[in-house]
Amino acid sequence: MSGAGHPRLAGDLDPARLRPLFQRHGRLHLPGVFDPADARAIGEALAGPVPWFRSLTVHGKSYDIGLETLQAMPPERRRELDAAVQATAREGFQYLFDAWRLSDEMDAGRRQGGALAPLESLYEFLNGPVFLGFIRALTGEPRVDFCDAQATRYRPGDFLTAHDDDVEGKKRLFAYVLNFTPAWRADWGGLLAFHDADGHVAEAYVPRFNALNIFRVPQAHAVTQVASFAGGDRLSVTGWIRER
Template sequence: MSAAATRLSFAGGLDPARLAPTFARHGRIHLPGVFAEPAAKAVGRTLAGTVPWHKSLTAHGKSYDVGLDTLEAMPPERRAELEAAIAEAGRIGFQYLFDAWRLSDLMEAGQRSGGALAPLEAVYDFLNGPVFLDFVRKLTNDPRPAYVDAQATRYRAGDFLTAHDDAVEGKNRLYAYVLNFTPVWRPDWGGLLLFYDHDGHVAEGYTPSFNALNIFRVPQLHAVTQVASFVAAERLSITGWIRER
């Protein structure tokens, strides 16, 4: 399917003026049924299909993107050392472990794949088009949003993202977003997007759900809880930041 054939568009009933007071009050919002159903299903099928995933993680204070084949071929003792480093970082600070495909890096470099991956490229185009950017400006009552970056993500058993607030100097991040395309998920499977209040309690949480958009203000302390070891399903999404230039 081509990017043009995907024809992403908002579903009816998304009125940013009506939703703006909720966003202003909480600094975040969960919007189910955000895309017209045929396009949402096309994106979901693509994420569940042959995406050139790599494993995204930190180890010994550095970030890495590691090919899944490279991980599979790693000697057992080296793999055990890496897993120990990941666990140690998760215990004492910021750490993440999930599969990713850095969509916007490729799009900005003019490296479109087309073909089976075209629906994901169509999402990037939609996010950076006037319809979505105008929606975000009205939702947030903020004229600054200028462009959106994106990566596809896949969380499987054991994957997680520890608490952080997305604030990085010089990145010009205004808002974070998550577009969920997980067909079936239970909250007790983990993979929940949680927001924390100032005393460390969970203020709110969103379960991955198909064709839902989460947008939240940066900075805001949040995490993705570890996916349970017994889960065979995949938590699929496109996520990133809405930025000013």
């Protein structure tokens, strides 16, 4: 990575040219967003020793559970937890994946460096003038002020059911996903799927390596369940682009 270790946007990106594409549907899949070497460094960091926890909800309450804690849970308690997750997913909003809340760590000054340095540098870049200026030019939205971020890992069986990201007081303008899985097939699941008013999937994006997916909030969407036969983990950095 260049300079202070921050990633670089690909040199051929023209936000003025891309803006009409984004404004047509309020969403965009943009491949090749970073310099290839920088994208590889971020992907390798996500595949390394990230301090993941299990993120899920039970009866409407969110939980972040350490992986070691989950492994040490008595089998009967684990079966009860799994059953509660599946029951909620059948009828309402539910998610199940691994996460590391990059914003919380960085904003609290808990910088770890080492193998995690590319992710920490990415967070700084997302909140710097180059990326925020690019997003303002792409979307035509001058209120863009900052990004939050978390690293996510979807393994076989993981999912995120339909929702629209519209939470009062959060001032979310856009949601984004930066994908860093080296290779992925559409039939492995893990698709970012957008729903229309009739409940159909209007469009879906494969988590292509080094691609930015960005969409206006609110917008109904989900991450389809990763198949049991998927050939790897779905790795990404995701969050919201917000105003103050």
